[in-house]
Every structure is written in C-alpha cells, then in structure tokens.
Amino acid sequence: xxxxxxxxxxxxxxxxxxxxxxxxxxxxxxxxxxxxxxxxxxxxxxxxxxxxxxxxxxxxxxxxxxxxxxxxxxxxxxxxxxxxxxxxxxxxxxxxxxxxxxxxxxxxxxxxxxxxxxxxxxxxxxxxxxxxxxxxxxxxxxxxxxxxxxxxxxxxxxxxxxxxxxxxxxxxxxxxxxxxxxxxxxxxxxxxxxxxxxxxxxxxxxxxxxxxxxxxxxxxxxxxxxxxxxxxxxxxxxxxxxxxxxxxxxxxxxxxxxxxxxxxxxxxxxxxxxxxxxxxxxxxxxxxxxxxxxx
Numbered sequence: 497x498x499x500x501x502x503x504x505x506x507x508x509x510x511x512x513x514x515x516x517x518x519x520x521x522x523x524x525x526x527x528x529x530x531x532x533x534x535x536x537x538x539x540x541x542x543x544x545x546x547x548x549x550x551x552x553x554x555x556x557x558x559x560x561x562x563x564x565x566x567x568x569x570x571x572x573x574x575x576x577x578x579x580x581x582x583x584x585x586x587x588x589x590x591x592x593x594x595x596x597x598x599x600x601x602x603x604x605x606x607x608x609x610x611x612x613x614x615x616x617x618x619x620x621x622x623x624x625x626x627x628x629x630x631x632x633x634x635x636x637x638x639x640x641x642x643x644x645x646x647x648x649x650x651x652x653x654x655x656x657x658x659x660x661x662x663x664x665x666x667x668x669x670x671x672x673x674x675x676x677x678x679x680x681x682x683x684x685x686x687x688x689x690x691x692x693x694x695x696x697x698x699x700x701x702x703x704x705x706x707x708x709x710x711x712x713x714x715x716x717x718x719x720x721x722x723x724x725x726x727x728x729x730x731x732x733x734x735x736x737x738x739x740x741x742x743x744x745x746x747x748x749x750x751x752x753x754x755x756x757x758x759x760x761x762x763x764x765x766x767x768x769x770x771x772x773x774x775x776x777x778x779x780x781x782x783x784x785x786x787x788x789x790x791x
Contacts, residue, residue, distance in 0.1 A: 532617035571597030615732030642710035659690035
C-alpha cells in the first residue's frame with residue numbers, strides 16, 4: 497500500500513554502487529527480510545547490479561510503533577536513525593521489515609510488517625519508483641487514496657465520454673492525459689467498439705485498461721492502467737510483469753543503475769534484447785549485518 501506521508505528522500509550514492517538498498521529489521525536473525533528479498537530476483541531487477549544489505553538492529557534502536565496513520569495497522573519507525581544509518585552505509589534506499597504493524601506502507605522509507613505475505617516488500621519497493629497500487633481499495637481507504645485528478649506512471653483517472661465514433665476521437669480527447677502515452681503504439685486502440693478502453697485482445701501490449709482501484713470511492717472514480725494482466729501492484733503473488741517492467745527499465749536506466757550484462761543497459765523497448773551474458777561478480781549481492789548486539 498502506498499503512503500501519503502513523505503519522509504526525507506534518500507539519494508546517497510557510493511562510487512562503487514549506484515543502487516544500494518538497506519533493509520532494516522528488528523527481527524532477530526532477519527529471516528523474514530531475507531525471505532522477502534528473494535522475490536527481488538525477478539525481471540527487470542535481475543538485469544541490474546543492485547546491492548542489498550539486511551541490517552538487523554535492536555527494536556529499541558529502530559523504535560517501530562503502530563500509528564494507524566493514515567490507515568489502521570500502519571507503523572512508523574525512527575526516520576532520523578534510518579536516514580542517518582543509510583547514509584553511513586552509502587545506501588540509496590532504505591526499507592524496514594518490522595515486528596510491529598499489520599499493513600505495509602510505501603512512503604519514501606517503506607515499512608513492511610513481518611506478517612505480510614512474501615512479495616509485500618517488492619510491492620512497496622515499486623512504490624519508491626512512483627508506481628501506484630492497482631488493486632481495488634476498500635471503502636475505508638478509497639477516499640484517502642483516490643482522486644479525480646490522479647495521473648501517475650501506471651495509474652490515471654479519465655472519465656469516459658462514451659460513445660466514441662473512432663479511435664482518433666478518443667486519442668484527441670485523452671491521449672495527452674495518459675502518462676504512458678509514449679509507450680502506446682499507434683496500432684493499439686484506445687477504444688473497444690465505441691467505449692473507452694483497449695480491447696483484451698491487446699492484452700500483451702501497453703494500452704488503456706480499466707482498473708478497479710477506486711470503484712469503492714464516493715463517488716466512484718474510473719481509473720486506468722497501462723497493462724491488462726495483474727501485476728505485483730495488484731497482488732503480492734504476481735510478478736512485476738512486462739508492461740510495468742518496461743517502465744521500470746526506463747527509470748533504472750535514467751538513474752544510471754549499472755547493468756548486470758556486459759552488453760550494456762537493458763532495452764525498454766525490445767525485451768528480447770535483455771539477456772544476461774555475465775559475469776555477475778557483484779550484482780544481486782546480499783549482505784547480512786547483525787547490529788542487534790552493538791551499540
């Protein structure tokens with residue numbers, strides 16, 4: 497789940513790594529953090545050199561507590577300590593796997609309770625790149641997160657003006673508002689029949705597919721996403737998928753994250769070119785640090 501609370505953005509970068517993720521946990525041994533981290537070995541993250549450090553710290557140091565803000569079950573931890581320690585470790589992103597709380601939050605420092613399903617940390621990690629939830633919010637939180645002005649990299653509100661006499665008419669009315677319009681092929685229609693929405697027969701393409709994210713808002717808001725298939729932003733059991741993966745490749749390339757392949761950066765357009773041709777001497781590295789008995 498995304499979080500509206502914004503903490504100081506972590507942008508530190510060492511000379512050796514351009515993406516180093518520090519996962520703090522107050523669970524002795526850090527088993528759940530390592531289980532969650534195993535899901536990161538997926539497309540397209542496995543095409544890049546990313547260092548992951550699991551930092552086990554005392555609960556009294558991390559100071560996680562349930563705040564129920566903005567949603568019941570969410571927790572908060574010592575943001576000052578996390579930011580300072582992340583900088584000391586030359587980290588570019590911090591995350592927390594906590595023994596308290598029941599719901600994950602995806603602010604600049606995502607917090608994932610240990611009882612959350614495997615895949616929750618990957619879901620929250622995607623929020624740090626700007627991806628929105630794609631599952632249907634229940635009524636208790638829909639009005640917190642849903643807005644008729646939403647426009648994000650994988651989520652946009654567009655009120656249909658059915659019927660449409662042609663795809664050209666739909667593009668004239670709505671294309672400028674679609675955040676992923678640069679990835680929309682001219683051959684992929686924005687209407688099915690005379691109604692707004694890409695036909696399911698184009699399910700493997702970037703399109704305009706209706707989402708149920710905000711159907712329980714009052715009043716309901718019609719939302720759209722770029723992919724047809726369910727992704728990690730819909731359910732933790734899913735993968736990132738090819739459509740969101742394509743967007744993430746562009747983001748990681750822009751941030752100059754080193755590729756795992758010696759042939760160069762992954763291609764956001766032609767995924768068939770994104771093959772590993774090794775060696776991977778330093779990518780996907782995981783270090784376990786136990787500071788729970790330290791000062």
